[in-house]
Amino acid sequence: MLKTRIIPVLTFNGFALVKTKKFANPRMVGNPVQAARVFNSRGVDELVFLDIYASDQNRKLDPMIVKDVIKECMMPVAVGGGISDLEDIRTLLKAGADKVVIKTKALTDPSFITAASExxxxxCITIAVDAVLEDGAYMIYNRNGYKVPLLEFMKRSEEFGAGEFIINSVDQDGMMNGFDSTLIHLAESNxxxxxxxxxxxxxxxxxxxLFLETETEAVASSSIFYFTQYTPNDIKQELERVGKPVRIV
Amino acid sequence: MKVLIVDYEMGNLGSVQKAFDHLDVLSIISNDHEEIKNADLVVLPGVGSFQKGIENLHRLGLFDLLTQEVVHHKKPFLGICLGMQLLATYGEEPVHTEGLNWIPGKVIKMTPPNLRVPHMGWNNIEVKQDDYYGSISTKDFYFIHSYHFVADDPGVISSTVNYGGEMVSSIQQGNIFATQFHPEKSQKAGLQVLKNFIDHHA
Structure with a gap:
């Protein structure tokens, strides 16, 4: 049986790991290589490493840093940040990434998803879906104010060849007061x-x-691993108690 | 022992080499014909489409060379993910393409009822032939694929995985061993499988 994936997310600012609240107020939380080493020793299911400011700052994610992070990992790693052409993807895969996470480019140029998946x-093409609740509807934005409704963006990305979605609630980001199950259910059921x-x-x-209210099979988190005593295995043990298949190591 | 990881420009070869490094097994990444002939053991990893994989093998002159080395000279061979699928008679990703045909069978799109595709994440295998599965700490391995191998001869199936039905998760025939899952991404159990394969042919 396929196991529920618990995935730590490392969000990077080009210099250090940071944790945001509602995508703002970044707080420095450490070094990506050290964090990757800890999560590897805990045998986590997968890791996500994102440079969350690369696109906004017109930067590329440094492949040397990606290489150093992945060197620590004997599990799959998805990497994203500032991906805007096929060469960027090639560079990240060469640095050892198993999947790439695309957001900005997927929003403005869906045909890029097709080019990449072909x-x-x-x-290996994961689309980041950062949803904001606005007047009762979930919207996906870019920094220039371009916006598209959640399901339209997802449907389009799937048709153009995406392989996976990370559905992120901007309103819940870093708040640690529960998932937006309405958003997650809406997304996964479509x-x-x-x-x-x-x-x-x-x-x-x-x-x-989250797992009782939605049919999602994976969850990605960061704050809980930085700011509480809980580890990915603690979450798995809790999920096992409600009958979810998990991989305890 | 000289392990050669075939570079046919299909994805992440570095992670396979990293796994061999962890086992203290020296490996090289190459598509040089002489290097391949001189290697003691050949590994064909790879992610991407079946068609592109076969295309690259032809372009680099590896299609016939690998067949000669592995099928005729019986060189120990390990295929991973796409490197397993390419052994089939044909594949359908994205269109009908002739494969290496070392293991008669086909590679077709999976259609598990009410389940998501790709089959992505950790899933437990059922071992049918245990030559390479000794001493594994868990039977969970990392899968990421949308197409699966259907073998003509069930006798070559060395393990299966259940995802809306049984699928082949590894194949074994003489000097050939190939996995649909990624041993290099499957932590301790994955490393153990690689070690078992190496030890068996050392």
Missing amino acids: VFGSQ TKLPVIACGGGGNLEHYKQ
């Missing part, structure tokens, strides 16, 4: 692709709720 296979839920986990109860 060369690298759709299984796609055949794997979905990773993200944003809001602060205690074990939150994870239990």
